[in-house]
Amino acid sequence: MEQTAPNSRDKILEVAEALFARRGFAGVGLRQVADQAGLGKSSLFHHFRSKAQLYLAVLDRVLVGIDERLAGAAETGGAPMQRLDRMVDTLIDALAEQPATARLLLRSLFEEDDLPAEAGSAQEATDRITQRILARIDTLLREGMKEGVFRPVSVGHTIQTLIGATVYHFASGEFGELLLGRSLLSSEEVRQRKEEVKALIHHGLAASSAS
Amino acid sequence: MEQTAPNSRDKILEVAEALFARRGFAGVGLRQVADQAGLGKSSLFHHFRSKAQLYLAVLDRVLVGIDERLAGAAETGGAPMQRLDRMVDTLIDALAEQPATARLLLRSLFEEDDLPAEAGSAQEATDRITQRILARIDTLLREGMKEGVFRPVSVGHTIQTLIGATVYHFASGEFGELLLGRSLLSSEEVRQRKEEVKALIHHGLAASSAS
DNA sequence: GTCTATACTACGATAGAC
């Protein structure tokens, strides 16, 4: 649709995203990235200073995408429970549409410590976006508790549970499919994941048994 | 306590577990393992045929440990909700006591596909233990639903949520600590994690509002 | 059971021609 003709930089980011999601930072060779992007290995270094910078550029791109979609979901207003429902739907849609995203995000939690230390400023950029995303949920949860529609919970622990219920789920790959008996990404299972998560919220987070 | 004097094989497994948990399969070099185990690189191949076999041996060891602890928790009987509470407590205790475990388990979901294909029979062993662990929760959830103490839910999705709430949480490392504002492994946060997860279950999974 | 030595491959990164 809005695809014109990706320049080399975008093409590299695209194939690197898929590879990093599947194999992790250490598991991907730049040779592989270059081949799939249709370039020589050395050409990568014209666009990105190092493997670590490429990885962080990929991660940044994904985080920005998630943040934009969540921003759209939050802006429409409504009661806290409605907004939380919309955030869950939006996040799950995003994760289901781009299967690499969930794995990349979850892996990023483990792999930030084996990046070369020099990565510096690019690290800070991804950290800032992460903080922005977390702040959206944090604010929403506190508002809901203040209004008395959510029961009193630890905000941090609740965010962790929500991430587990969404990002982990769609990152679980073959294991999750074994558990559900079919593809995590089938429209039926995506729909059901939304229902199950929202039902858990409505029963488990609501102060009264509102639905 | 029951530590006598670990033979080389156990020492290798021990240091490899920590390294694989931290860096992942591709991120660990056998040189590193050998150094930390106090051996030459080549000596590893006397105990394990290949890096993949070593990895699978580490994973198997961890899965067996989890399975044994969950078996202990399940055997004591009681109502489904009580048993589920005990399983959550037991699992969280296990993950908190051995910080490498959660990361290793979560990583194993992503990394099984970049193991050399030859690994064959050892793969099946870890799969069997995984199935046994899952069957414990599966049976318990179905029993609770049959008795009417759990509301009707998708068993697969619920297991995914429980894994996310426990394994993911303790695998989240620095990110989780940023979110909670203190170490995931402090006794206070471990205690609170148990409370939050069990509260979510009691409010969100129970058919009535039993506690 | 552990060692040294070695084979072969791949890695990330750089230099410099075009």
Add this chain to the structure above:
DNA sequence: GTCTATCGTAGTATAGAC
């Protein structure tokens, strides 16, 4: 902006002495 060629390092794994 992409290429070929190359550097230095580290990877897994094997052979064979002790």
